[in-house]
Amino acid sequence: MANVLVNAPKTAKRGAVVEIKALILHPMETGFRSGTNGQFIPRNIVERFTATWNDAEIFSMDMSPAISANPFVSFFAVAAESGTIRLRWTGDQDFAVEEQVAIAVE
Secondary structure (H helix, E strand, O other), X not given: OOOEEEEOOOEEOOOOEEEEEEEEOOOOEOOOOEOOOOOEOOOEOEXXXXXXXXXXXXXXXXXXXXXXOOOEEEEEEEOOXXXXXXXXXXXXXXXXXXXXXXXXXX
16 A cells, blocks of 8 residues: 555635645656666556546546656645545556545535
């Protein structure tokens, strides 16, 4: 399981634009580096990130081996209604991590 840090407001005014920041600790191995034994280290990257607000997709991105280790993502969304923001990372070697935060809209 990967460590995830999420920064999002707990409350927001209706119609306000809120920033959501997420950092996942992941090595992002490209598959092109060799290890100490001379063998290539197997590719292991996060391939996709998605964010939903009450199950409606609000942001998504595809990642490539060129993305650095521990990828940081920041995006904005309009606070239309209270609910849960679900963040999901998927990748090589059956990698899947999900985190969620609640935002109360006033």
